[in-house]
Structure formats: structure tokens, C-alpha cells
Amino acid sequence: MPARTGRQFLDGLKEPREIYVGNEKVTDVATHPAFRGGAEELAAVFDLQHAEADRCLVPDPETGELINASHLIPRSREDLFKRHAALEVCAEHSVGLMGRTPDYMNVTFAGFAARPDEWSLGSNEAGAERIVAFQKLMRRNDLSLTHTIVHPTVDKAQGDVPRAGNDVALHKVGETEHGIIVRGSRILATLSPFADEMAVYPSYPLPEGSDAYALAFSIPMTTPGMKILCRDSFSQPKHAYDHPLSGRFDEQDAFVIFDDVEIPKDRVFINANLAAYNAVMRSSWAPNIMQQTMIRAQTKLEFAWGVASRMLQSINGKQPPAAEMLGEIWTFSEFARSAIYASEMQAQEYPGGVWFPDVRPLHALRSTLPYWFPRVNEIIRLLGSHNVFAAPTHAQMHDPELKPLIDRYLRGAGDVCAEERVRVFRLAWDFVGSALASRNEQYERFYLASGPRNRQIHEMFFDPTRANRLVDQFLTIEPQDANKGGEPCPKAA
Numbered sequence: 001m002p003a004r005t006g007r008q009f010l011d012g013l014k015e016p017r018e019i020y021v022g023n024e025k026v027t028d029v030a031t032h033p034a035f036r037g038g039a040e041e042l043a044a045v046f047d048l049q050h051a052e053a054d055r056c057l058v059p060d061p062e063t064g065e066l067i068n069a070s071h072l073i074p075r076s077r078e079d080l081f082k083r084h085a086a087l088e089v090c091a092e093h094s095v096g097l098m099g100r101t102p103d104y105m106n107v108t109f110a111g112f113a114a115r116p117d118e119w120s121l122g123s124n125e126a127g128a129e130r131i132v133a134f135q136k137l138m139r140r141n142d143l144s145l146t147h148t149i150v151h152p153t154v155d156k157a158q159g160d161v162p163r164a165g166n167d168v169a170l171h172k173v174g175e176t177e178h179g180i181i182v183r184g185s186r187i188l189a190t191l192s193p194f195a196d197e198m199a200v201y202p203s204y205p206l207p208e209g210s211d212a213y214a215l216a217f218s219i220p221m222t223t224p225g226m227k228i229l230c231r232d233s234f235s236q237p238k239h240a241y242d243h244p245l246s247g248r249f250d251e252q253d254a255f256v257i258f259d260d261v262e263i264p265k266d267r268v269f270i271n272a273n274l275a276a277y278n279a280v281m282r283s284s285w286a287p288n289i290m291q292q293t294m295i296r297a298q299t300k301l302e303f304a305w306g307v308a309s310r311m312l313q314s315i316n317g318k319q320p321p322a323a324e325m326l327g328e329i330w331t332f333s334e335f336a337r338s339a340i341y342a343s344e345m346q347a348q349e350y351p352g353g354v355w356f357p358d359v360r361p362l363h364a365l366r367s368t369l370p371y372w373f374p375r376v377n378e379i380i381r382l383l384g385s386h387n388v389f390a391a392p393t394h395a396q397m398h399d400p401e402l403k404p405l406i407d408r409y410l411r412g413a414g415d416v417c418a419e420e421r422v423r424v425f426r427l428a429w430d431f432v433g434s435a436l437a438s439r440n441e442q443y444e445r446f447y448l449a450s451g452p453r454n455r456q457i458h459e460m461f462f463d464p465t466r467a468n469r470l471v472d473q474f475l476t477i478e479p480q481d482a483n484k485g486g487e488p489c490p491k492a493a
């Protein structure tokens with residue numbers, strides 16, 4: 001089955017799985033009120049790839065069947081442009097509010113399958129072969145994956161990664177004829193209720209002695225023993241008018257418990273192998289995945305600018321302080337767009353003939369967006385002021401007695417009617433003030449690790465040659481110039 005339709009996606013969610021939300025164990029994800037809105041929107045994303053086939057679909061390099069370009073292993077800069085177009089279609093559907101639409105994991109696994117050389121390190125050749133085979137299965141069946149790569153926090157002072165003896169973090173506890181048994185927990189699997197498979201792969205490197213935690217695999221969500229504890233639902237699937245965003249785009253986040261789960265051999269990509277675990281994320285994961293994450297984020301920034309502009313138009317509010325804040329959002333959006341463009345234009349070939357964008361502009365964005373997004377929300381709240389709450393519901397707007405009064409007293413500036421003004425301000429509040437909006441801010445702060453952490457690791461991606469040259473011209477003192485002040489540094493012995 002190549003590129004799936006929305007109906008095929010929804011049918012795939014029917015098999016029993018252990019999903020908990022609120023006080024319930026859910027039997028039918030697609031119709032449960034907590035998940036219905038998200039399920040319908042994700043189905044729409046699958047349909048969209050057919051409606052926008054020119055931008056979204058490409059032939060599978062082996063079978064010729066049409067697959068989403070996010071499954072493509074990029075073999076040139078042109079392939080990255082094709083992938084960009086498909087990622088943008090997906091991002092625009094939820095205006096960037098759904099960060100973990102299936103394209104996120106499609107891009108991730110395309111990147112992994114492109115680098116069997118990396119996955120083979122530490123004598124993990126068998127694991128590398130399996131991940132390549134799995135990616136074929138994934139793209140040919142257009143599977144939807146969730147992932148959980150972070151170890152749960154118990155005692156922050158003990159560090160971020162588990163050491164031998166930690167019985168909370170996911171670890172291997174045994175082997176069977178058919179595979180391995182794993183036990184423990186992981187965070188935070190966004191998209192869980194809407195996934196066909198749960199993927200586990202490395203994040204921060206593990207220390208010596210923690211081999212049991214060095215795991216990578218993917219298993220169907222229906223696998224016995226895997227329990228998915230969803231956070232409270234923020235979905236409001238009542239009326240698109242009242243909740244234009246939070247009625248539709250709650251992608252969910254879940255804590256995952258593996259209660260002695262058997263992982264079949266052919267799905268084990270890293271089997272308690274520290275050398276492989278600590279190698280595979282080092283070079284190509286970041287530039288590959290950040291093409292998806294930043295196209296999504298830039299779409300959301302541009303939407304934010306659009307919302308802010310429409311609010312100001314509704315009340316003719318472009319006085320200098322407001323115009324300045326509006327310009328601030330536009331600047332963020334334009335910097336993000338330019339950084340993505342630069343990363344694609346400066347893309348380079350990696351071993352094995354795969355192409356990934358230049359990581360530097362993308363990493364700069366990764367370090368900065370956790371600060372920009374909260375500021376964007378603050379600006380929209382400041383610009384919105386009390387207007388976000390002078391925004392009646394659909395029922396009030398269509399009440400025969402209230403409607404003429406609302407039309408008269410809640411009209412906007414110029415020719416902006418009450419209907420338009422109310423809808424703009426409801427949209428703005430759903431974007432920055434609703435429960436889902438609050439979750440989305442948390443997402444932007446943490447989904448690719450926190451801002452402080454990302455700022456601290458920029459030196460991994462930075463070539464200091466030019467910076468050193470610029471500084472050294474003031475520090476280098478030739479022996480003949482010693483009388484101008486200063487001493488040449490003594491040569492090291």
C-alpha cells in the first residue's frame with residue numbers, strides 16, 4: 001500500500017491498543033471525544049497528499065509506486081526541494097500547530113536508512129540492515145509513527161541519562177527465541193493515539209556500563225504490554241467557529257510504560273549496544289530532521305504574523321507601538337524562512353550519497369525558537385488586549401435577538417463587520433490563550449530539547465576558523481613588534 005488515504009489511516013487505528021485518557025481506557029480512538037478532532041485532521045493530512053499530489057508524492061525509487069516525499073532518501077539538493085514542498089503542504093494544514101504529523105518520523109527514518117554506515121558502528125551490521133528494511137516497510141505502507149527518546153526524570157541531580165541499576169528508564173531484561181524483552185518507561189510520545197508504530201531510538205549519549213538502556217526498535221502500537229498514558233485532552237471538538245484551532249489540532253502527548261514487552265528480532269535496531277547507540281545520532285540526524293521542524297515552525301510564525309495583522313486591521317490599531325510588535329513577529333518569520341533557504345542552498349552530500357541541509361542555520365533556529373515563540377504569544381496577547389474576550393460564541397452570534405445588537409455594538413473599524421472581528425479575535429485567543437495554546441508553547445520550548453541546552457552545544461556545529469582569524473589579528477605579536485607593547489607568547493615546550 002503506497003501513499004495512504006485518510007480512510008485507510010483511520011482503519012489502521014481500529015485494532016485494540018492500551019490507550020488511557022482521563023478516567024478511561026479508550027476502545028475506539030477515532031471516535032473518542034478526546035481524540036476525534038485530531039484523528040480527523042490527521043486523516044485530512046493523508047488525503048491532502050493525494051489532493052496535492054504534484055507537491056507531495058514522488059515515485060518510490062525501487063517500486064515506482066507513489067509515496068510521500070517525506071519518505072524519500074534525498075540524493076540531491078533537488079530532492080531536498082521536493083521534500084520541502086511536501087513538508088510545507090503538511091505544515092500549512094495545521095498552521096504548524098501539529099509538530100509531529102507523520103512526516104516528522106518519515107523524515108527521521110529516511111535519514112536513518114540513508115546511513116547504514118553509521119548504524120553499523122559497534123559491530124551493529126545486523127541492526128543497520130533491519131533499519132533499512134524497516135524504512136522500506138514504513139514508506140511502502142505509509143505508516144504513522146510516534147517516538148519516545150527521552151528517559152523519565154526521577155532525580156535531576158543524578159543526571160539526564162540512566163546508569164546501571166536504574167529500574168525506571170526503559171531497559172532490556174532478557175531474550176527469547178523470537179526477540180528481546182524490555183521493561184521501564186519513556187517520555188514523551190506525541191501522536192501516540194494516532195500512530196501505527198512506537199519508535200524508540202537514542203537521544204543523549206549513555207555512559208559506560210549502561211548497555212541495557214542502549215536500545216532502538218519500532219513495534220506496532222498493538223503490541224501487548226505497552227501502556228500509553230495520555231495527558232489531559234485539550235481538544236474542543238464542538239464547533240469550528242468557537243474553537244477554530246483547539247477543536248482540530250490536539251496531537252496529544254503520552255507517557256509510555258513498557259511492562260515486559262517482547263520486541264521481535266527483526267524490529268531490534270540496537271540491542272544493548274552502547275557503541276552503536278552513542279554513534280548514530282552524531283552527524284546526520286540534526287540537519288535531516290530540522291528541515292521538517294523548521295518548515296513547520298516558520299509556517300506557524302507566518303500564521304502568527306497574519307493573525308496579529310488581522311487583529312490590528314479589525315480595530316485599526318497600527319499605532320507605532322503596535323506596528324513595532326507586529327514587525328517583531330515578521331522579523332522572526334523572515335529570519336526563519338531565510339535560515340531554511342540558506343540551509344537548503346548550502347546542503348551537502350554525506351557518505352553513501354545522501355544529501356542533507358546545512359546544519360548551522362537550522363541549529364541557530366533550534367536554539368532561538370524556544371525564546372521567540374513565547375514572545376510571539378506575548379505580543380498577540382498584548383495586541384489583543386480585552387478584545388479577545390469580547391468575542392461571542394457561534395450560538396450568541398446567531399441568536400435572533402442578540403445578532404442585530406452584536407452587529408451594531410461589536411463592529412470593527414472601517415468596513416470590518418462584527419462577524420469578521422469576532423472570528424479574528426476568537427482565532428487569536430485559541431492560538432495563544434486556550435489550553436491547547438498553552439501546551440503548544442510548552443512544545444516549542446522543549447520539543448527539540450530546551451533552549452539553554454541547545455545554546456550550550458552550538459560549538460558542535462560551528463567552524464571557528466574565521467572567528468579565530470578575526471580575533472588573532474589583534475592578539476598575534478610578532479617578535480619584531482614586541483617594542484610596540486606586549487610580549488610574544490613563549491612557544492610551548
Ligand SMILES: Cc1cc2nc3c(=O)[nH]c(=O)nc-3n(C[C@H](O)[C@H](O)[C@H](O)COP(=O)(O)OP(=O)(O)OC[C@H]3O[C@@H](n4cnc5c(N)ncnc54)[C@H](O)[C@@H]3O)c2cc1C
Nearest residue numbers: 147148149150187188189190442443446447449450452453
Ligand atoms: C509538548 C511536548 C511534546 C514532546 N514530544 C516528544 C516526543 O514526541 N518524543 C520525545 O521523545 N520527546 C518529546 N518531548 C520531550 C522532550 O524531548 C523533552 O521535554 C526535552 O528533551 C526536554 O527535556 P528535559 O526536561 O530534560 O529538559 P531540560 O533541557 O533539562 O530543561 C528543563 C529545564 O532545565 C533548564 N536546563 C536544563 N539543562 C540546563 C543546562 N545545562 N543549563 C541551563 N539550564 C538548563 C532548562 O532551561 C529548562 O528550564 C516533548 C516535550 C513536550 C513538552
